[in-house]
Structures are given as structure tokens and as C-alpha cells.
Amino acid sequence: MSVAAAAPADAAAPPSYKGWAGIKRAFATPSALTLLLLGFGSGLPFLLIASMTLSTRLRDVGLDLGSIGLISLASFFYLLKFLWAPLIDRFPFPLTAFLGRRRSWLLAAQLLVGISLAALAWMRPELGVAGLVTWVLVGSFAGATQDSVVDAYRIEIAPAAAQAALAATYTLGYRFGLIVGGAGALYIADFQGWTPAYLWMAALMLIPVATTLLCREPVAPEATVVRRIDVLGAFWQPFSSYFRNNGVLLGLVLLLFVGLFKFPDQVIGVMAGPFYLDSGFSKSDIATVSKLFGIWMGIAGAFAGGVAVAAFGFRRMLLVATLGVALSNLAFLLMAQHPSELWAFYAAIAADNLFQGFAGVVLIAFMSALTDRNFTATQFALLVSLANLPGKFAGGVSGYLVEATSYATFFTLSALTVVPTLLLLAWLWRRIQDCAAPEPAAPGSG
Template sequence: MSQAGDAAAPVSYKGWAGIRRAFGTPSAFTMLVFGFGSGLPFLLIASMTLSTRLRDVGLDLGSIGLISLASFFYLLKFLWAPLIDRYAFPLTAFLGRRRSWLLFSQLLVAASLGALALSRPEMGVTTLVIWVLVGSFAGATQDSVVDAYRIEIAPATAQGALAATYTLGYRIGLIVGGAGALYLAEFQGWTGAYLWMAALMLVPVVTTLVAREPAIPEATVVRRIDFFGAFWQPFTSFFSTNGVLLGLALLAFVGLFKFPDQVIGVMAGPFYLDSGYSKADIATVSKLYGIWTGIVGAFLGGICVAAFGFRRMLFVAAIGVALSNLAFLLMAYNPGQIWAFYLAISADNLFQGFAGTVLVAFMSSLTDRNFTATQYALLVSLANLPGKFAGGVSGFLVEATSYATFFVLSALTVVPTLLLLAWLWQRIRDPVREPGVMGGGG
């Protein structure tokens, strides 16, 4: 499916024509399916579908927030990403460095979803937490390999378009793992819903088996470093490229960029239920209509990055994500009103999709292709870490104040991000504006 020569071809991926061209490459379909495989388990293991399930069986908000921390492997994948960059997975090494890890992680995701299907959180959460840990480790590993695969088959100038391509598959996975699982839970129960999700992981598994392994760049040094060097060289490379001060500032900016959106993620499902919406309503509006709105936002982000570069788009996205949180006040003050649900989800998912593509393009431009999985995993982990820990205690904040106060406070958390972006403005290198200057082997 994917062609090793994609990255070497001197092809422009800017604008509408570039996006159509990206869709037309053999690697685009591979990324579409890999995106589906990454998106499918996320809500089931680390976000709204799981929290909705726990609320549905009677757990309190504080417990739901704490249980969400069991998916922390999604935030720590950079710790074992050096092994993914350096070695093939032993049992499937015949598939190559990237595909061997993909097959292992995809099968483990399927197994964890099957085990979660059989768990009974209303009888005790210990077994469920264990399998959430396993599933988040497997899902995080899969994401690391998919991200490295995407970066290695396209130059930096193509990442905006391919991020949109990948996002399409990821969002379809979210639709299935969100709306699909909720519909199934409404009519077949949570056990049946999770078993169907486990079976659908066979789609990316088959794709991994028939896809081609991406070529290793000629300049790569991965094979020439020892075991310990595999862990420290990706980090020293990042700071030698950017300098210590700029490197730390870039990492802090990535960590804060989507904080306003992520801090409300765990509470979204319980908020919808507490506002009087049924699981079918949530599936239709949030996980069906909302996901497609997010896809529109993602493609809009890809087009804008191709046309204007990501520096100005980072500002637009940061403001949009923060302001979209205030749209939930419509639901807080109009509980049970379907029009308020649609308006809030329209604003939230449109800017989520837009910001996601912009951030992916930006982070991809920062990576050294000798250490693709490690550096990108570090950036993705930082992009989710602050919001994840804040989400873990968000239930206590809601119970101490109100949902409306919570949404206002979450929007105000954009202020540090904007201050940091102002300092970085003249220091951010943009491949669209400054071709050839990006560090990271792009």
C-alpha cells in the first residue's frame, strides 16, 4: 500500500491540489487505515466512552476522574519509543522495524478491548483498571509507530496535508469507538459494544500485514548507536538542534497548546448525561455529527497550514480552542436542549480538528528523522500530559463549583500559551515560509 519512494519524490503538497495528491498516493490509504486503528480504542480506553460507561453504572465523578489516570501510558510513550526506533519487535521482526511493532500493538489493543468487554466495573474496578493500563500501553505504542511511519514517508512540507489524511482515518475511528460503541451499548449493552470494537481492530491488523515497510533514510544513524545511546541521543539531538532555552520553550508551548480542550475531556461524557441527554443523543451529536465537524476542521487546518504556514495558524488555533470551551455554557444554561448541544459541539469539534492538524504539522517539523518515534512521542506526550493530570482532578473541581464555572476557568488557561507564543513568534521556523531551514531531517 505505502511506497517507500513517496518521501523522496519532489512533489508539492500545498493547497487543494496538494491535499488531493496526498489522497492519491498509495501511502494515503495505508495512513487512513492506521489512523482508524489509532482512533478506535482511544475513547474506549482513555476518554469519553469509558467515562460514560462508568457513569452509566453509577460511579461518582471523583472516581471517574481518578480512573482516567490509568490511561497514563498514552502520556509516557516517549519512555519506550527509543526501543521502537532502535529495534524491531522480536516475535514479528520479519515484518521490519515499523510493522513489527504495529502488529504487536494492534493485537494487544484488540485483546485489551475484549477483556474490558468482560469486566464488571459495578462489581469492582480493579480488573478494569488493569486492562485500561494494558490497553493504553498498547494504544500508545501503536500511535508512536504510526506517527513515525507518517513522518518517514513524506517531507516536512507535506505534513499538513498528510496530517489531514491521517486525521480522516483517526476521526472515523473515533466515530466508531464513540458513536458506534454508544449506540451498541444502548441496545446491546457495554459487553457487546466492546467486543465489536475488539473485532474491528482486525482491519488495521490486516493492513499492517500487507503494507510495505518504509525505507530507512540514507543519513540515518539509528543503526549505529548502542542500546543506551538509543535513549539519550534523541534528546541531545533535539537540544543541539534548537538550543537549550528554545528547546525548553518549544516543549513547554507544545505542552500548553491544547490544555483548555484536554482539561474538559474527562468530564464531557458525565456533563452530557447530567444535562439530561441520552446515550443515543450523545452518540448522534457528539460522536457522529461532532466527529465529522472535526474532520472539516482538520482539513481546514491542513489547507491553512499549506497556504499560510503554521506560525499564524498556531495563534488562530489556540484562541479558537479556548473560546470554544465557552460554547458549553449554552448547554449548562439550557440543559436538555438539543440545539444547544449541536451549537456547542460545532464550535468545539471544529476548532479541535483545526488545532489538531496545525499541532501535528508543527510537531512533525521539529523531529529528527533519525529518532522519529522517540522525539515525536515526547512531543505528543507533552501535548497531552498537563491536560491529562488536570482532567484527573477535574471531577472534584466540578463538584466543588459548577460545570459553568469549570468551562470559564478552562478557557482562561489559554493565557500562558499566548504569552509563550509571543516570545516564540520570531524564533519558530516555518517550512512553508522558510523552505529548507527546518531542523529534524525534514
């Protein structure tokens, strides 16, 4: 089977979304602004709940690295969203069902994210972490649900040929969310404290809420089998469909490859904030370099990835991204050797974020090609969860590794974890072009 299914014979030729012209065309579609704002809503809470802003806050109030690593595991719902994604594919959310299958879940998830951020604003982790962990659990469940629905919405609102360009559009919004949830929160925390920082972030969730209320519901594929099966089948058929389309061996290897693809980058995520503080930088320095300059580097990398996939396909770009993600970790050795020197901070962040952005779009385009639109939320959520699962659990114990060795050793070891991924890619090299699931009758276009 081919990477993108051919258009029906009686359908008009779809527009081209290749190269810069394709990206401009994608921005001109009605769904582009929607994806930008929904991406913002997905990116905004992530650092506040599951990554660097939260770990920086915990280090700032005096928690040890081992505890910070363990607390990061409370956001594990981001890794397990495929478990309830079949319900998202099968049913609308009951209280908001009038909005449609996708938007009903979006609204409920976005409101719960906002509530959890507001609750986290009043937590005092230096006095005890039980309340904080509880609301991190709630927030990560809501954030993971939001991400699953946005991914499904993106795939269903536009034809397969537009996915690389729209992945870049969505990534732009997501990166804006990271800027606000990272740099914005850190600036506010530095001048006003952590409580106002989290309250402002909670208020900003009104932007994606308004977007959900105003955007249109995508047209579901007419062949959506999941609508005609029972609840047990809703959980079983997305997985049986995946292995039926790819075969058992290839399907398993693809899942393992996706799981290891960004491991070198993700394993250092939890320790990034503490490392910046321990290197002698203030919260404002971290906000400026890591979450302002760095996010723009990530946006540049994302658009480079979108153009590269459109021009060359994702097979060769998977190799470039795999190597780049691992080797960019070595740039942090500059910071370890030159603490408190801003030029080293800028150099490390530039390398890391350029390849993060590039690899993110390449991976999204690749996973979108593997997804059966009859089970969009479930299959994409499974792939995204696998893409984050190994690195997340390794990040949970990363603090103990740093304390037992050093930051320099930690970054070197993280780069070497690319070897298994390269071996899997070598085995997949001649098989990737035949690994995508078939696309049913086209849903609503962007």
C-alpha cells in the same frame, strides 16, 4: 535553520502539497489509504480506553465523578510513550521482526489493543474496578505504542512537504475511528449493553491489523545514527539531538508551548461524557451529536487546518488554533444554561470539534517540522506526550472541581488557561521559523 530542509541538488523537484490540489495529490499517493486505515486503528480505542466512552460507561453504572476522574489516570501510558519510543526506533519487535522495524511493532501493538478491548468487555466496574483498571493500563500501553509507530511511519513514508496534507489524511482516519469508538459503541451499548459494544470494537481492530500486514515498510534514512549506538545511546541521542538542533532555551520553551497548546480542550475531556448525561441526554443522543455530528465537524476542521497550514504556514495558524481551542470551551456554557435542549448541544459540539480538528492538524504539522528523522518515533512521541500530559493530569482531578463548583464555572476556568500559552507564543513568534530540525537524506516517499 529553515522549517523544511532544501532538497538535494541532484534530486528531482518534489511535488507540491499545498492547498486543495495538494490534499488531492496526497490522497492519490499509495501511502494515503494506508495512513487512513492506520489512523482508524489509532482512533478506535482511544475513547474506549482513555476518554469519553469509558467515562460515560462508568457514569452509566453509577460511579461518582471523583472516581471517574481518578480512573481516567490509568490510561497514563498515552502520556509516557516517549519513555520506550527509543526502543521502537532502535529495534524491531522480536516476534514479528520479519515485517520490518515499523510494521513489527505495529502488528504487536494492534493485537494487544484488540485483546484489551475484548477483556474490558467482560469487566463489571459497578462490582469493583481493579480488573477494569488493569486492562485500561494494558490497553493504553498498547494504544500508545501503536500511536508512536504510526506517527513515525507517517513522517518516514512521505517527504516533509507532504506532512501537512498527510496529517489531514491521517486525521480523517483517526476521526473515523473516533466515530466508531464513540458513536458506534454508545449506540450498541444503548441497545445491547456494554459487553457487546466492546466486543464489536475489539473485532474491528482486525482492520488495522490487515493493513499492517499488507502495507510496505518505509525506507529508513541512510544516516540513521541510532542504528550504530548502544541501548543507552538509543535513549540519550534523540534528546541530545533535539537540544543540539534547537538550543537549550528555545528547545525548553518549545516543549512547554506544545505541552500547553491544547490544555483548555483536554482538561474538559474526562468530564464531557458525565456532563452530557447530567444535562439530560441519553446515550443515543450523545452518540448522535457528540460522536457522529461532532466527528464530522472535527473532520471539516482538520481539512481546514491542513489547507490553512499549506497556504499560510503554521505560525499564524498556531495563534488562530490557540484562541479557538480556548474560546470554543465557552460554547458549553450554552448547554449548562439550556439543559436537555438539542440545539444547544449541537452548537457547543460544532464549535468545540471544529477547533479541535483545526488545532490538531496545525499541531501535528508543527511537531513534524521539529522532528529529526533519525529519531522519528522518540522525538514525536515526546512532543505528543507533552501535548497531552498537563491536560491529562488536570482532567484526573476535574471531577472534584466540578463537584466543588459547577459545570459552568469549570468551563469558564478552562478557557482562561489559554493565557500562559499566548504568552509563550508571543515570545516564540519571531523564532518559530527557525526552530525546525534539519531533515537528512530523504527516506522512501509516499
